[in-house]
Amino acid sequence: MSDISPLSEDDLAFLASYLPPSAQRVTKTQESDGTTSTIKEGEIPFVTLTYASSLDSMIALAPGARTTLSGPETKSMTHYLRLHHDAILVGAGTAVVDDPGLNCRYPGATLQTQPQPVIVDPRCRFEVSSSAKVCQLAADGKGKAPWIVCVEDNGKPENDLARNISIKTDMAALQSSSDSQQISMQWLDILRALKAEGMNSVMIEGGATIINALLLLPNVVDAVIVTIAPTWLGRGGVNVSPAAQSRGGESTNAAWLRQTSWRQFGNDVVLCGRLGDRDTTT
Numbered sequence: 651m652s653d654i655s656p657l658s659e660d661d662l663a664f665l666a667s668y669l670p671p672s673a674q675r676v677t678k679t680q681e682s683d684g685t686t687s688t689i690k691e692g693e694i695p696f697v698t699l700t701y702a703s704s705l706d707s708m709i710a711l712a713p714g715a716r717t718t719l720s721g722p723e724t725k726s727m728t729h730y731l732r733l734h735h736d737a738i739l740v741g742a743g744t745a746v747v748d749d750p751g752l753n754c755r756y757p758g759a760t761l762q763t764q765p766q767p768v769i770v771d772p773r774c775r776f777e778v779s780s781s782a783k784v785c786q787l788a789a790d791g792k793g794k795a796p797w798i799v800c801v802e803d804n805g806k807p808e809n810d811l812a813r814n815i816s817i818k819t820d821m822a823a824l825q826s827s828s829d830s831q832q833i834s835m836q837w838l839d840i841l842r843a844l845k846a847e848g849m850n851s852v853m854i855e856g857g858a859t860i861i862n863a864l865l866l867l868p869n870v871v872d873a874v875i876v877t878i879a880p881t882w883l884g885r886g887g888v889n890v891s892p893a894a895q896s897r898g899g900e901s902t903n904a905a906w907l908r909q910t911s912w913r914q915f916g917n918d919v920v921l922c923g924r925l926g927d928r929d930t931t932t
């Protein structure tokens with residue numbers, strides 16, 4: 651018996667226009683390091699960015715603290731969204747701290763309709779072992795074995811618990827960089843690799859590093875779905891707040907949501923929208 655209740659028809663209608671594959675993709679993107687690349691139509695999956703936030707824009711009480719923000723209704727929404735995506739992606743930080751299952755428990759989900767769990771982990775921080783929840787669920791036939799996005803020739807040896815998705819990364823440049831702990835992959839490379847593996851839609855669930863980076867990539871992200879829980883986590887939490895931007899030497903908002911819709915789910919609010927310039931049409 652699933653712990654996830656089905657959503658109402660009105661809830662489903664509210665979410666419908668933000669689900670893949672309804673959004674239109676723009677063909678240009680700008681990576682946060684300033685390089686511009688062209689995305690060909692259909693070259694990367696439909697990307698949904700989704701997370702749960704407090705009223706002070708925190709997603710966890712502290713780095714390293716698993717923090718439940720979503721109530722039962724928004725948890726159901728997350729599992730409904732998982733049902734509609736080919737893959738769910740999280741960063742290594744989330745995988746290590748939360749030990750997430752990354753499967754779909756929405757009523758009616760089958761092994762075939764389970765999303766593919768993907769963990770971005772170029773420094774091999776997440777221990778792929780039979781005690782990891784994502785691996786346990788796969789062993790029990792309740793989810794798929796995870797894919798680990800790693801640096802080419804630098805991933806952990808593969809076994810039947812997980813598969814590596816290798817991304818070509820300029821290690822020589824990285825080794826000479828001042829921050830040798832940081833291995834930064836381009837999102838387009840990660841998403842192209844997932845598309846090449848047949849993933850047409852990816853739900854990106856965090857954590858903060860990934861959310862803050864993707865909020866600056868409006869032409870990569872097709873839909874943003876944020877759960878807002880009626881609580882303040884307080885200072886010292888893990889904050890969603892993308893890097894400030896400047897245009898023509900003047901500081902400007904880091905990101906805007908346009909085509910927004912809001913709805914109450916239980917005690918939480920769900921905000922859906924698309925990244926882009928400020929919406930002045932309403």
Ligand SMILES: NC(=O)c1ccc[n+]([C@@H]2O[C@H](COP(=O)([O-])OP(=O)(O)OC[C@H]3O[C@@H](n4cnc5c(N)ncnc54)[C@H](O)[C@@H]3O)[C@@H](O)[C@H]2O)c1
Nearest residue numbers: 701702709710741742743744833834835856857858859860
């Ligand atoms: N409330 C929510 O919705 C929610 C969702 C997810 C995570 N969280 C919380 O967020 C916290 C984790 O956040 P975080 O920022 O530490 O971790 P994260 O999950 O964003 O992972 C960051 C790591 O992922 C890898 N990574 C990310 N982008 C990369 C790139 N472009 N190239 C190469 N590697 C990349 C790196 O190893 C990086 O250190 C935890 O406390 C977790 O509980 C909350």
Ligand SMILES: Nc1nc(=O)c(N)c(NC[C@H](O)[C@H](O)[C@H](O)COP(=O)(O)O)[nH]1
Nearest residue numbers: 702717718719720728748750751752855
């Ligand atoms: N929507 C949402 N609400 C929350 O309150 C919360 N903490 C997360 N966090 C997202 C992150 O990916 C978690 O790790 C998974 O929510 C774990 O859930 P599963 O074990 O995969 O079912 N997400």
